[in-house]
Amino acid sequence: MGGSCNERNFNDIRRGPWTLEEDNLLIHYITCHGEGRWNSLAKSSGLKRTGKSCRLRWLNYLKPDIKRGNLTPQEQFLILELHSKWGNRWSKIACHLPGRTDNEIKNYWRTRVQKQARHLKIDANSKRFVETLRRFWMPRLLEKVKQNSSLSSSSPSSSSTYSTSTSETNQNHLSFLQVEQILMPLPSSSSPQPSEIENPNSSSSIFSSDSISKLSESSNIHINPNRDIACYNSSLQNNDCYHVDNNNFDMGFNHLDMQAIGASDMLASEVQVAEGDWMNDADLANTFWNIDELWHFSK
DNA sequence: AATTTCAGCAACCGCATAACA
DNA sequence: CTGTTATGCGGTTGCTGAAAT
Numbered sequence: 001m002g003g004s005c006n007e008r009n010f011n012d013i014r015r016g017p018w019t020l021e022e023d024n025l026l027i028h029y030i031t032c033h034g035e036g037r038w039n040s041l042a043k044s045s046g047l048k049r050t051g052k053s054c055r056l057r058w059l060n061y062l063k064p065d066i067k068r069g070n071l072t073p074q075e076q077f078l079i080l081e082l083h084s085k086w087g088n089r090w091s092k093i094a095c096h097l098p099g100r101t102d103n104e105i106k107n108y109w110r111t112r113v114q115k116q117a118r119h120l121k122i123d124a125n126s127k128r129f130v131e132t133l134r135r136f137w138m139p140r141l142l143e144k145v146k147q148n149s150s151l152s153s154s155s156p157s158s159s160s161t162y163s164t165s166t167s168e169t170n171q172n173h174l175s176f177l178q179v180e181q182i183l184m185p186l187p188s189s190s191s192p193q194p195s196e197i198e199n200p201n202s203s204s205s206i207f208s209s210d211s212i213s214k215l216s217e218s219s220n221i222h223i224n225p226n227r228d229i230a231c232y233n234s235s236l237q238n239n240d241c242y243h244v245d246n247n248n249f250d251m252g253f254n255h256l257d258m259q260a261i262g263a264s265d266m267l268a269s270e271v272q273v274a275e276g277d278w279m280n281d282a283d284l285a286n287t288f289w290n291i292d293e294l295w296h297f298s299k
Numbered sequence: 300a301a302t303t304t305c306a307g308c309a310a311c312c313g314c315a316t317a318a319c320a
Numbered sequence: 321c322t323g324t325t326a327t328g329c330g331g332t333t334g335c336t337g338a339a340a341t
Contacts, residue, residue: 017309017335039326055327056310091329103309106330111307 014048018057022047026054027062060101067099071108073144079105080113080138084130 014022029045035058038051047054060066071079075097082093088109090102097105113133117124120132 088330107308
Protein backbone atom coordinates (compact mmCIF):
# COMPACT_ATOMS: atom_id res chain seq x y z
CA MET A 1 0.00 0.00 0.00
CA GLY A 2 1.14 3.49 -0.82
CA GLY A 3 4.02 2.03 -2.77
CA SER A 4 4.48 5.05 -4.95
CA CYS A 5 6.39 6.96 -2.33
CA ASN A 6 8.55 4.00 -1.48
CA GLU A 7 9.57 3.41 -5.04
CA ARG A 8 10.47 6.96 -5.88
CA ASN A 9 12.44 9.56 -4.11
CA PHE A 10 9.94 11.62 -2.20
CA ASN A 11 11.64 14.79 -3.41
CA ASP A 12 10.94 13.80 -6.99
CA ILE A 13 7.22 13.82 -6.41
CA ARG A 14 5.51 17.01 -7.41
CA ARG A 15 2.62 18.27 -5.34
CA GLY A 16 0.20 21.13 -5.46
CA PRO A 17 -1.59 22.65 -8.41
CA TRP A 18 -1.11 21.11 -11.82
CA THR A 19 0.57 23.07 -14.58
CA LEU A 20 -0.68 23.26 -18.14
CA GLU A 21 2.28 21.17 -19.26
CA GLU A 22 1.42 18.45 -16.78
CA ASP A 23 -2.19 18.49 -17.87
CA ASN A 24 -1.21 18.18 -21.50
CA LEU A 25 1.17 15.36 -20.69
CA LEU A 26 -1.52 13.47 -18.82
CA ILE A 27 -4.15 14.05 -21.49
CA HIS A 28 -1.78 12.96 -24.21
CA TYR A 29 -0.76 9.85 -22.37
CA ILE A 30 -4.31 8.80 -21.60
CA THR A 31 -5.38 9.54 -25.15
CA CYS A 32 -2.71 7.17 -26.38
CA HIS A 33 -2.85 4.49 -23.71
CA GLY A 34 -6.19 4.84 -22.01
CA GLU A 35 -6.85 5.40 -18.32
CA GLY A 36 -6.26 3.03 -15.46
CA ARG A 37 -3.07 1.48 -14.04
CA TRP A 38 -2.39 4.85 -12.54
CA ASN A 39 0.92 4.10 -10.88
CA SER A 40 2.50 2.80 -14.04
CA LEU A 41 0.88 5.64 -15.93
CA ALA A 42 2.50 8.12 -13.58
CA LYS A 43 5.90 6.56 -14.18
CA SER A 44 5.61 6.00 -17.92
CA SER A 45 4.16 9.37 -18.74
CA GLY A 46 7.09 11.24 -17.29
CA LEU A 47 4.92 13.06 -14.80
CA LYS A 48 6.50 13.55 -11.43
CA ARG A 49 3.21 12.80 -9.76
CA THR A 50 1.81 9.87 -7.86
CA GLY A 51 -0.65 7.61 -9.59
CA LYS A 52 -3.25 8.77 -7.16
CA SER A 53 -2.66 12.37 -8.06
CA CYS A 54 -2.88 11.59 -11.78
CA ARG A 55 -6.11 9.70 -11.32
CA LEU A 56 -7.64 12.50 -9.31
CA ARG A 57 -6.61 15.15 -11.78
CA TRP A 58 -8.03 13.18 -14.66
CA LEU A 59 -11.30 12.20 -13.02
CA ASN A 60 -12.03 15.54 -11.40
CA TYR A 61 -10.75 17.95 -13.98
CA LEU A 62 -9.39 16.71 -17.28
CA LYS A 63 -11.81 14.01 -18.31
CA PRO A 64 -13.63 15.24 -21.44
CA ASP A 65 -17.15 14.72 -20.14
CA ILE A 66 -16.64 16.76 -17.01
CA LYS A 67 -19.14 19.57 -16.79
CA ARG A 68 -17.94 22.94 -15.60
CA GLY A 69 -19.84 25.80 -14.14
CA ASN A 70 -22.65 26.22 -11.65
CA LEU A 71 -24.86 23.35 -10.74
CA THR A 72 -28.27 23.66 -12.31
CA PRO A 73 -31.34 23.73 -10.07
CA GLN A 74 -32.11 20.21 -11.25
CA GLU A 75 -28.71 19.06 -10.15
CA GLN A 76 -28.98 20.84 -6.83
CA PHE A 77 -32.35 19.26 -6.31
CA LEU A 78 -30.98 15.82 -7.02
CA ILE A 79 -28.10 16.33 -4.66
CA LEU A 80 -30.38 17.36 -1.83
CA GLU A 81 -32.73 14.51 -2.41
CA LEU A 82 -30.10 11.85 -2.89
CA HIS A 83 -28.17 13.04 0.12
CA SER A 84 -31.30 12.69 2.21
CA LYS A 85 -31.45 9.11 1.05
CA TRP A 86 -27.84 8.07 1.12
CA GLY A 87 -25.97 10.54 3.26
CA ASN A 88 -22.38 11.34 2.36
CA ARG A 89 -22.15 8.75 -0.38
CA TRP A 90 -20.71 11.28 -2.78
CA SER A 91 -19.63 8.92 -5.50
CA LYS A 92 -23.00 7.21 -5.46
CA ILE A 93 -24.74 10.56 -5.72
CA ALA A 94 -22.37 11.61 -8.49
CA CYS A 95 -23.44 8.58 -10.51
CA HIS A 96 -26.81 10.25 -10.94
CA LEU A 97 -25.34 13.55 -12.09
CA PRO A 98 -23.55 12.94 -15.38
CA GLY A 99 -20.46 15.06 -15.75
CA ARG A 100 -20.32 15.99 -12.10
CA THR A 101 -17.69 14.57 -9.81
CA ASP A 102 -18.03 13.34 -6.29
CA ASN A 103 -15.55 16.02 -5.29
CA GLU A 104 -17.67 18.76 -6.79
CA ILE A 105 -20.80 17.49 -5.11
CA LYS A 106 -19.01 17.16 -1.82
CA ASN A 107 -17.74 20.71 -2.11
CA TYR A 108 -21.21 21.94 -2.96
CA TRP A 109 -22.62 20.26 0.10
CA ARG A 110 -19.96 21.58 2.41
CA THR A 111 -19.77 25.11 1.13
CA ARG A 112 -23.42 25.78 0.30
CA VAL A 113 -25.69 23.41 2.09
CA GLN A 114 -23.80 23.15 5.36
CA LYS A 115 -23.43 26.88 5.41
CA GLN A 116 -27.18 27.21 5.43
CA ALA A 117 -27.38 24.69 8.23
CA ARG A 118 -24.90 26.66 10.26
CA HIS A 119 -26.89 29.84 9.82
CA LEU A 120 -30.04 28.01 10.82
CA LYS A 121 -28.19 26.55 13.77
CA ILE A 122 -29.35 23.13 12.73
CA ASP A 123 -27.20 20.06 12.37
CA ALA A 124 -26.85 19.54 8.62
CA ASN A 125 -27.32 15.81 9.12
CA SER A 126 -30.39 16.17 11.25
CA LYS A 127 -33.89 15.21 10.29
CA ARG A 128 -34.91 18.73 11.12
CA PHE A 129 -32.61 20.25 8.55
CA VAL A 130 -33.64 17.77 5.90
CA GLU A 131 -37.24 18.67 6.60
CA THR A 132 -36.41 22.35 6.21
CA LEU A 133 -34.76 21.65 2.89
CA ARG A 134 -37.68 19.57 1.80
CA ARG A 135 -40.21 22.20 2.68
CA PHE A 136 -38.53 25.36 1.51
CA TRP A 137 -35.42 24.79 -0.47
CA MET A 138 -36.39 21.96 -2.75
CA PRO A 139 -39.71 23.48 -3.80
CA ARG A 140 -37.78 26.61 -4.46
CA LEU A 141 -35.39 24.73 -6.70
CA LEU A 142 -38.30 23.18 -8.54
CA GLU A 143 -39.70 26.62 -9.03
CA LYS A 144 -36.43 27.61 -10.61
CA VAL A 145 -36.54 24.58 -12.84
CA LYS A 146 -39.99 25.59 -13.90
CA GLN A 147 -38.93 29.14 -14.61
CA ASN A 148 -35.90 27.96 -16.48
CA SER A 149 -37.96 25.53 -18.46
CA SER A 150 -40.52 28.08 -19.49
CA LEU A 151 -37.79 30.47 -20.51
CA SER A 152 -36.12 27.80 -22.57
CA SER A 153 -39.30 26.75 -24.31
CA SER A 154 -40.14 30.31 -25.17
CA SER A 155 -36.76 30.98 -26.60
CA PRO A 156 -36.28 29.88 -30.20
CA SER A 157 -32.56 29.61 -29.71
CA SER A 158 -33.00 27.03 -27.00
CA SER A 159 -35.92 25.14 -28.37
CA SER A 160 -33.86 22.00 -28.75
CA THR A 161 -32.52 22.08 -25.25
CA TYR A 162 -34.28 18.96 -24.05
CA SER A 163 -34.10 16.97 -27.20
CA THR A 164 -30.39 17.18 -27.74
CA SER A 165 -29.16 14.51 -25.42
CA THR A 166 -25.66 14.72 -26.78
CA SER A 167 -25.33 18.34 -25.86
CA GLU A 168 -22.93 18.38 -22.98
CA THR A 169 -24.11 21.72 -21.75
CA ASN A 170 -27.74 20.76 -21.68
CA GLN A 171 -27.47 17.19 -20.57
CA ASN A 172 -28.97 17.89 -17.21
CA HIS A 173 -31.30 20.67 -18.10
CA LEU A 174 -34.48 18.74 -17.57
CA SER A 175 -37.67 20.66 -18.01
CA PHE A 176 -39.85 21.41 -15.06
CA LEU A 177 -42.33 18.94 -16.42
CA GLN A 178 -39.71 16.25 -16.45
CA VAL A 179 -38.76 16.97 -12.89
CA GLU A 180 -42.34 17.14 -11.85
CA GLN A 181 -43.02 13.84 -13.47
CA ILE A 182 -40.77 11.99 -11.11
CA LEU A 183 -42.49 13.37 -8.07
CA MET A 184 -44.64 10.85 -6.29
CA PRO A 185 -47.77 11.71 -4.33
CA LEU A 186 -47.07 12.39 -0.72
CA PRO A 187 -48.35 9.83 1.75
CA SER A 188 -51.21 10.94 3.95
CA SER A 189 -48.63 11.70 6.57
CA SER A 190 -45.45 13.02 5.11
CA SER A 191 -43.42 11.86 8.04
CA PRO A 192 -40.74 9.52 6.89
CA GLN A 193 -41.52 5.85 6.87
CA PRO A 194 -38.70 3.68 8.11
CA SER A 195 -39.02 1.41 5.14
CA GLU A 196 -38.44 4.34 2.82
CA ILE A 197 -35.09 5.14 4.30
CA GLU A 198 -32.20 3.20 2.90
CA ASN A 199 -29.76 4.65 5.30
CA PRO A 200 -31.05 4.34 8.84
CA ASN A 201 -29.04 7.38 9.79
CA SER A 202 -30.46 9.55 7.13
CA SER A 203 -33.74 11.37 7.01
CA SER A 204 -36.84 11.17 4.94
CA SER A 205 -37.25 11.08 1.26
CA ILE A 206 -40.43 12.20 -0.40
CA PHE A 207 -39.62 10.20 -3.47
CA SER A 208 -39.80 6.59 -4.38
CA SER A 209 -36.58 4.66 -4.53
CA ASP A 210 -36.34 4.75 -8.29
CA SER A 211 -37.71 8.21 -8.83
CA ILE A 212 -34.31 9.70 -8.57
CA SER A 213 -32.82 7.61 -11.28
CA LYS A 214 -35.84 8.51 -13.32
CA LEU A 215 -35.10 12.15 -12.80
CA SER A 216 -31.51 11.73 -13.78
CA GLU A 217 -32.42 9.60 -16.75
CA SER A 218 -35.32 11.80 -17.73
CA SER A 219 -37.55 8.89 -18.55
CA ASN A 220 -41.28 8.88 -19.22
CA ILE A 221 -43.45 8.70 -16.16
CA HIS A 222 -47.02 9.67 -15.53
CA ILE A 223 -47.51 13.09 -14.07
CA ASN A 224 -48.11 13.33 -10.37
CA PRO A 225 -48.13 16.96 -9.37
CA ASN A 226 -46.62 17.28 -5.97
CA ARG A 227 -48.71 18.76 -3.24
CA ASP A 228 -45.80 20.62 -1.77
CA ILE A 229 -45.09 22.33 -4.98
CA ALA A 230 -48.69 23.26 -5.49
CA CYS A 231 -48.98 24.69 -2.01
CA TYR A 232 -45.70 26.40 -2.35
CA ASN A 233 -46.51 27.90 -5.70
CA SER A 234 -49.80 29.05 -4.31
CA SER A 235 -48.04 30.90 -1.56
CA LEU A 236 -45.73 32.46 -4.06
CA GLN A 237 -48.53 33.77 -6.17
CA ASN A 238 -49.89 35.57 -3.17
CA ASN A 239 -46.69 37.26 -2.33
CA ASP A 240 -44.71 39.72 -4.33
CA CYS A 241 -41.67 39.45 -2.16
CA TYR A 242 -40.62 36.22 -3.75
CA HIS A 243 -38.60 36.55 -6.86
CA VAL A 244 -36.72 34.28 -9.17
CA ASP A 245 -33.26 34.95 -10.42
CA ASN A 246 -33.00 32.84 -13.49
CA ASN A 247 -29.41 33.76 -14.07
CA ASN A 248 -28.23 32.63 -10.72
CA PHE A 249 -28.69 28.99 -9.87
CA ASP A 250 -27.15 29.39 -6.49
CA MET A 251 -29.14 28.80 -3.36
CA GLY A 252 -32.67 29.96 -3.71
CA PHE A 253 -32.73 30.45 0.01
CA ASN A 254 -30.72 33.58 -0.45
CA HIS A 255 -33.58 35.35 -2.10
CA LEU A 256 -36.54 34.04 -0.21
CA ASP A 257 -38.31 36.50 1.93
CA MET A 258 -38.80 34.52 5.08
CA GLN A 259 -41.09 37.09 6.58
CA ALA A 260 -43.43 36.10 3.81
CA ILE A 261 -42.96 32.45 4.60
CA GLY A 262 -43.30 33.02 8.29
CA ALA A 263 -46.57 34.80 7.61
CA SER A 264 -47.88 31.92 5.59
CA ASP A 265 -50.28 29.92 7.71
CA MET A 266 -50.41 27.32 5.06
CA LEU A 267 -46.72 26.68 5.14
CA ALA A 268 -46.49 26.68 8.88
CA SER A 269 -49.30 24.19 9.21
CA GLU A 270 -47.84 22.05 6.48
CA VAL A 271 -44.61 21.84 8.33
CA GLN A 272 -46.35 21.06 11.56
CA VAL A 273 -48.15 18.18 9.97
CA ALA A 274 -44.98 16.92 8.48
CA GLU A 275 -42.76 17.22 11.47
CA GLY A 276 -44.86 17.46 14.56
CA ASP A 277 -42.04 16.93 16.98
CA TRP A 278 -39.81 19.80 16.18
CA MET A 279 -42.39 22.14 14.79
CA ASN A 280 -44.32 21.97 18.01
CA ASP A 281 -41.20 23.23 19.58
CA ALA A 282 -41.58 26.69 21.05
CA ASP A 283 -38.63 27.67 18.90
CA LEU A 284 -40.66 27.48 15.73
CA ALA A 285 -40.90 31.20 15.33
CA ASN A 286 -37.27 31.64 16.16
CA THR A 287 -36.36 29.09 13.60
CA PHE A 288 -38.11 31.06 10.94
CA TRP A 289 -36.42 34.21 12.03
CA ASN A 290 -33.12 32.45 11.97
CA ILE A 291 -33.86 31.50 8.42
CA ASP A 292 -34.63 35.10 7.79
CA GLU A 293 -31.18 35.98 8.99
CA LEU A 294 -29.86 33.43 6.64
CA TRP A 295 -31.02 35.33 3.61
CA HIS A 296 -29.06 38.32 4.67
CA PHE A 297 -25.95 36.47 5.72
CA SER A 298 -25.67 34.35 2.66
CA LYS A 299 -23.52 35.45 -0.21
C1' DA B 300 -4.66 51.63 -1.52
C1' DA B 301 -3.44 48.22 1.70
C1' DT B 302 -4.76 44.70 4.63
C1' DT B 303 -7.73 41.26 6.46
C1' DT B 304 -11.32 37.97 6.14
C1' DC B 305 -13.81 34.56 3.96
C1' DA B 306 -15.85 31.40 0.45
C1' DG B 307 -15.04 28.22 -3.02
C1' DC B 308 -12.51 24.81 -4.98
C1' DA B 309 -8.56 21.77 -6.21
C1' DA B 310 -5.71 18.65 -4.27
C1' DC B 311 -4.00 15.64 -0.71
C1' DC B 312 -4.32 12.06 2.86
C1' DG B 313 -5.72 7.95 5.22
C1' DC B 314 -8.51 4.14 5.13
C1' DA B 315 -11.23 0.37 3.02
C1' DT B 316 -11.66 -2.89 -0.28
C1' DA B 317 -10.89 -5.21 -4.64
C1' DA B 318 -7.70 -7.61 -7.43
C1' DC B 319 -3.95 -10.35 -7.95
C1' DA B 320 0.20 -13.32 -7.15
C1' DC C 321 -5.38 -18.55 2.62
C1' DT C 322 -2.20 -14.74 2.98
C1' DG C 323 0.34 -10.84 1.71
C1' DT C 324 0.91 -7.13 -1.56
C1' DT C 325 -0.52 -3.77 -4.77
C1' DA C 326 -3.96 -0.90 -7.05
C1' DT C 327 -7.95 1.64 -6.89
C1' DG C 328 -11.75 4.19 -5.00
C1' DC C 329 -13.99 6.86 -1.44
C1' DG C 330 -14.78 10.34 1.97
C1' DG C 331 -12.68 13.73 5.09
C1' DT C 332 -9.64 17.43 5.37
C1' DT C 333 -6.38 20.96 4.08
C1' DG C 334 -4.57 24.86 1.96
C1' DC C 335 -4.41 28.05 -1.96
C1' DT C 336 -6.62 31.77 -4.53
C1' DG C 337 -9.46 35.44 -5.57
C1' DA C 338 -13.21 38.35 -4.15
C1' DA C 339 -15.34 41.06 -0.70
C1' DA C 340 -15.10 43.68 3.35
C1' DT C 341 -12.81 46.83 6.35
